[in-house]
Amino acid sequence: xxxxxxxxxxxxxxxxxxxxxxxxxxxxxxxxxxxxxxxxxxxxxxxxxxxxxxxxxxxxxxxxxxxxxxxxxxxxxxxxxxxxxxxxxxxxxxxxxxxxxxxxxxxxxxxxxxxxxxxxxxxxxxxxxxxxxxxxxxxxxxxxxxxxxxxxxxxxxxxxxxxxxxxxxxxxxxxxxxxxxxxxxxxxxxxxxxxxxxxxxxx
Amino acid sequence: xxxxxxxxxxxxxxxxxxxxxxxxxxxxxxxxxxxxxxxxxxxxxxxxxxxxxxxxxxxxxxxxxxxxxxxxxxxxxxxxxxxxxxxxxxxxxxxxxxxxxxxxxxxxxxxxxxxxxxxxxxxxxxxxxxxxxxxxxxxxxxxxxxxxxxxxxxxxxxxxxxxxxxxxxxxxxxxxxxxxxxxxxxxxxxxxxxxxxxxxxxxxxxxxxxxxxxxxxxxxxxxxxxxxxxxxxxxxxxxxxxxxxxxxxxxxxxxxxxxxxxxxxxxxxxxxxxxxxxxxxxxxxxxxxxxxxxxxxxxxxxxxxxxxxxxxxxxx
Numbered sequence: 001x002x003x004x005x006x007x008x009x010x011x012x013x014x015x016x017x018x019x020x021x022x023x024x025x026x027x028x029x030x031x032x033x034x035x036x037x038x039x040x041x042x043x044x045x046x047x048x049x050x051x052x053x054x055x056x057x058x059x060x061x062x063x064x065x066x067x068x069x070x071x072x073x074x075x076x077x078x079x080x081x082x083x084x085x086x087x088x089x090x091x092x093x094x095x096x097x098x099x100x101x102x103x104x105x106x107x108x109x110x111x112x113x114x115x116x117x118x119x120x121x122x123x124x125x126x127x128x129x130x131x132x133x134x135x136x137x138x139x140x141x142x143x144x145x146x147x148x149x150x151x152x153x154x155x156x157x158x159x160x161x162x163x164x165x166x167x168x169x170x171x172x173x174x175x176x177x178x179x180x181x182x183x184x185x186x187x188x189x190x191x192x193x194x195x196x197x198x199x200x201x202x203x
Numbered sequence: 204x205x206x207x208x209x210x211x212x213x214x215x216x217x218x219x220x221x222x223x224x225x226x227x228x229x230x231x232x233x234x235x236x237x238x239x240x241x242x243x244x245x246x247x248x249x250x251x252x253x254x255x256x257x258x259x260x261x262x263x264x265x266x267x268x269x270x271x272x273x274x275x276x277x278x279x280x281x282x283x284x285x286x287x288x289x290x291x292x293x294x295x296x297x298x299x300x301x302x303x304x305x306x307x308x309x310x311x312x313x314x315x316x317x318x319x320x321x322x323x324x325x326x327x328x329x330x331x332x333x334x335x336x337x338x339x340x341x342x343x344x345x346x347x348x349x350x351x352x353x354x355x356x357x358x359x360x361x362x363x364x365x366x367x368x369x370x371x372x373x374x375x376x377x378x379x380x381x382x383x384x385x386x387x388x389x390x391x392x393x394x395x396x397x398x399x400x401x402x403x404x405x406x407x408x409x410x411x412x413x414x415x416x417x418x419x420x421x422x423x424x425x426x427x428x429x430x431x432x433x434x435x436x437x438x439x440x441x442x443x444x445x446x447x448x449x450x451x452x453x454x455x456x457x458x459x460x461x462x463x464x465x466x467x468x469x470x471x472x473x474x475x476x477x478x479x480x481x482x483x484x485x486x487x488x489x490x491x492x493x494x495x496x497x498x499x500x501x502x503x504x505x506x507x508x509x510x511x512x513x514x515x516x517x518x519x
Contacts, residue, residue: 018286018290020487151290154294154299157296157299160299162299162300162303163303164289164299164302164303164306165282165286165306166286166289166290167286167287167290167486
């Protein structure tokens with residue numbers, strides 16, 4: 001049943017958004033990683049999971065906003081069953097460290113997909129929030145892979161329910177690491193630059 | 204019943220023999236060719252031949268199932284071609300509604316009109332109704348940046364990927380003779396065979412004898428030798444296959460020449476657009492070929508001309 005729902009949802013996303021993967025700077029590998037991507041639509045999480053090879057999906061968890069993906073039963077079902085998502089409380093009102101479930105997964109050797117902008121942009125990439133930096137400091141050996149999701153702001157922009165079925169390509173870049181004495185601002189700027197560089201690659 | 208038609212059986216059988224020969228030649232070449240450039244060419248050649256098997260089985264299967272299946276297959280091809288076109292064409296937020304309608308209303312409607320045999324509306328739906336309605340919807344978004352260019356891109360994408368391409372299955376609408384042994388689907392198969400043979404043999408003759416570049420600024424791989432060689436083969440085969448059509452042999456040769464010339468310019472025009480957009484292929488759907496649009500670019504130009512000339516002179 002779960003497998004059927006997953007197959008249906010990912011199949012539908014492939015039909016509507018193409019969901020092609022282009023591994024530019026690294027290859028898909030079964031090792032703990034944090035993939036961090038630009039955030040432009042509610043489809044982002046689904047598209048990036050659909051672009052991953054099936055054998056990586058069970059151990060790769062997109063970090064999704066609790067206030068959206070936990071809001072209805074259907075969304076919660078898609079998020080947890082199809083996407084293996086961790087739902088993150090963005091409000092700051094929840095008990096304890098909001099990053100705790102993420103830390104737990106990384107220490108078990110799993111991978112995460114983060115959207116460090118925190119909120120959906122409109123084709124531009126906003127400054128990154130510090131969650132990525134905090135995780136990178138706790139897990140200095142982990143590979144941080146920049147991902148650029150192309151065209152999703154054209155497929156399902158903010159403020160509409162209409163999907164225009166273009167082809168979305170997920171560009172996976174070369175991994176970066178946190179330098180030992182790198183400041184928060186410098187690191188987050190560099191990480192954002194790595195995503196932007198994938199957007200501006202020559203055709 | 205298409206499958207029981209002796210002409211269909213012979214033609215499809217002939218295509219399978221041709222593909223088997225191509226697969227065998229690819230197998231032999233793979234063992235013989237050693238130079239790095241040659242290895243890459245042979246690998247691409249074999250990928251192309253494999254993709255051809257899939258395309259022939261899909262198309263032959265749809266035709267054997269009947270007109271409905273054939274029209275649905277072409278609707279899907281059109282949908283995917285339009286998606287490749289719009290993906291690579293810059294549009295803005297203000298085009299969102301027009302694009303949504305293009306994909307989910309215009310594409311299905313155009314092919315439903317073929318399915319229900321409504322030629323009158325089929326012929327004017329896009330150039331009259333859609334070309335008036337879509338800019339009207341876009342203008343309400345209130346974004347004037349690149350307005351002319353954006354509308355032109357959406358409209359031309361629809362003309363190319365939907366209107367022009369739909370003229371191929373529209374051949375099923377034509378009643379070209381009282382002869383019941385010749386279903387109209389044979390005419391569609393005829394168009395596709397001539398246009399694709401022309402493409403394939405232009406490629407083969409270009410690789411073997413190509414010297415004189417035809418349009419180096421647009422498509423460096425197109426040569427005079429390739430065009431002439433591929434064209435002569437396609438026109439020759441088109442003449443031999445006249446039994447699939449209402450044409451006399453000389454008429455079949457003339458029609459094939461029309462298909463070859465239109466198809467050649469379809470490929471050339473779409474190459475120019477790819478250059479303009481800064482890409483090499485339209486997509487990655489078909490291994491070895493690129494995108495759907497890379498495979499049907501010549502059909503997009505040949506189909507509307509072939510359809511209308513046939514309808515004008517041969518429909519009864």
